[in-house]
Amino acid sequence: MEKEDAQKQMSFLGHLEELRWKLMKSAIAIIVIACVLFYYTTPVIEHIYLAMAENDFPTYLFFCKLTRSIGLEGMMCANDIPIDLQSIEMTKQFSTNMYFALVGAIVISFPFIFQQLWSFLKPGLKENEIKATRGIVFFSSILFFLGVLFGYYIISPLCVQFFGGYKLSSEIQNNFTISSYMSMITTSTFFSGLFFELPIVIYLLSKLGLVSSSMLKKYRKHALVGILLLSAIITPPDVISQVLVSIPILLLYEIGIYVSKIVEKKKNLSN
Numbered sequence: 001m002e003k004e005d006a007q008k009q010m011s012f013l014g015h016l017e018e019l020r021w022k023l024m025k026s027a028i029a030i031i032v033i034a035c036v037l038f039y040y041t042t043p044v045i046e047h048i049y050l051a052m053a054e055n056d057f058p059t060y061l062f063f064c065k066l067t068r069s070i071g072l073e074g075m076m077c078a079n080d081i082p083i084d085l086q087s088i089e090m091t092k093q094f095s096t097n098m099y100f101a102l103v104g105a106i107v108i109s110f111p112f113i114f115q116q117l118w119s120f121l122k123p124g125l126k127e128n129e130i131k132a133t134r135g136i137v138f139f140s141s142i143l144f145f146l147g148v149l150f151g152y153y154i155i156s157p158l159c160v161q162f163f164g165g166y167k168l169s170s171e172i173q174n175n176f177t178i179s180s181y182m183s184m185i186t187t188s189t190f191f192s193g194l195f196f197e198l199p200i201v202i203y204l205l206s207k208l209g210l211v212s213s214s215m216l217k218k219y220r221k222h223a224l225v226g227i228l229l230l231s232a233i234i235t236p237p238d239v240i241s242q243v244l245v246s247i248p249i250l251l252l253y254e255i256g257i258y259v260s261k262i263v264e265k266k267k268n269l270s271n
Contacts, residue, residue: 019120022120026109029112029113030102030109033104033105033108034098034104034105035101038097038098044100049181049185052156057157058153059153059154083160083164084175085176086175086177096178099182103186107190107193110141114137140200143196144193144194144197147194147196151193152189155189156184156185156188156189159185159188198249198253198255199259202257203256203263206260211260212264216260217257227249227253
């Protein structure tokens with residue numbers, strides 16, 4: 001208890017110093033994991049990235065069986081993904097390797113990074129607020145990794161399948177650069193993880209009184225339009241892909257409304 005009081009009375013420079021150490025610890029964790037990923041580049045590239053360019057990738061097999069079972073004659077079967085990857089710049093393979101290792105390290109170390117930042121913010125909260133946010137690191141990490149899995153097994157394969165097979169003419173071959181191929185997979189997977197943090201963001205905004213369940217309900221239609229636009233941007237231009245992406249984000253929005261209601265009930269009881 002005395003330690004917590006001392007933290008709350010810490011000077012501004014003391015808080016900056018503490019934040020610096022939190023960020024340093026996070027940076028060290030990212031660098032260490034990035035070095036490990038960089039060392040194991042070959043198996044990571046072959047089994048995580050290049051595997052998505054093969055028509056026996058689990059996502060393609062699943063949607064192929066699904067569309068056949070509902071009488072669509074395998075509309076989403078990946079019979080052939082004509083992708084030829086190349087590197088046309090001297091340093092591009094190295095810089096691409098650094099990029100995926102860094103982003104991969106951030107993804108893997110997300111729970112630790114969030115825990116460090118939360119431990120910095122936590123002393124400034126009231127006792128009832130600390131109780132209300134118990135387990136936030138665990139739940140935010142679960143949501144983030146669910147989003148990463150969704151991005152890797154749903155969004156990225158759909159993009160690879162569509163853009164890999166799309167041609168303006170049969171005379172034009174798809175010879176993508178390795179950086180564009182890998183950055184698309186890495187970026188879509190990472191940002192999917194961030195999108196899945198929506199209930200946590202709504203929870204924190206509700207605690208601060210910036211949003212309410214009634215406000216979220218009022219703007220539900222606007223949110224639906226925004227989600228559909230977002231889905232259209234991050235997925236191939238076909239209805240099935242957009243629906244597959246929109247549904248979980250809509251569910252997360254509805255979960256956010258429920259979470260906001262719980263926060264409001266607890267506030268009313270405390271008052």
